[in-house]
Amino acid sequence: MSCSTILKQKGYKMTPQRRLIVEYIHDNQSHLTADELISFLETRAPGINKSTVYRTLDLLEESGCVVKSEIDGHFIYHHAEEGHHHHLVCRVCGKTQDCNENLFSSVKDVLANRYGFQADFKHIMITGLCSACRKKSR
Amino acid sequence: MSCSTILKQKGYKMTPQRRLIVEYIHDNQSHLTADELISFLETRAPGINKSTVYRTLDLLEESGCVVKSEIDGHFIYHHAEEGHHHHLVCRVCGKTQDCNENLFSSVKDVLANRYGFQADFKHIMITGLCSACRKKSR
DNA sequence: ATCGTAATTGCAACCAGTTGCTATTATATA
């Protein structure tokens, strides 16, 4: 189901601003930042306000159309249909690789059993050292 | 070894501002936020600037005296000597509980073997639903 | 004890993101 349909079903209105944002997210399979989106919108809808952008992104997240992750104090958004995967972010070169493994299922079980805590573990950002930077530092 | 000693050994100067910040961190075993620290400093050293506080915290992190974690777009600092543990943050009530388990060792192994990625996994913030909020929502 | 200098501070401006408010607008209904 498309993002627009979901928003309408939830009783939200489809404004030109929202249409553009949703369009950009659909055309853009990979991760996007609010900044990226804002500079795209400046070419298509000059005058659009950043608070509109952030509020729309929050709305889309709340509606499950988009997943919001954080890394190093700022936010990244993914189209939810991409499927759940995690991101390995190198703390030296900054490069990111995806990993689609179901890595955290055992951790989830431990937390549920011992702490009664139901962990989210969606689109985790894992910082560390990538193989290239590891070799360089040796 | 004390934080001041470490800073001196690294060739950094001990200023009154830094002395106060280090003192607060030593007296305060649990997590602290920059805001907390800033409002403490306002009583002891009026006029101290927030950029000094943030720069000192970054310095202490770089020197390994303090660990910086992020949650929901803002930062939390821990005295490094507390030992490594993780935090379970409830996305509903916001409460945090510590968990000292060596939860991620198996995940670390998988990432190292399959991706050549050396994950950090120190002071992870795990968001989810705590047992109390889980019961309420049922 | 004084001096030279590199490190550090405070400042002001900035960045990403948030919020309360008022004016505008999408949409359901008649």
Next chain:
DNA sequence: TATATAATAGCAACTGGTTGCAATTACGAT
């Protein structure tokens, strides 16, 4: 098609955090 109204957009002010710069200061060498 016109209208009522709740949702929304834009605005301006704000928050937490960062940065470049000029003035100050800690501290090693003399």
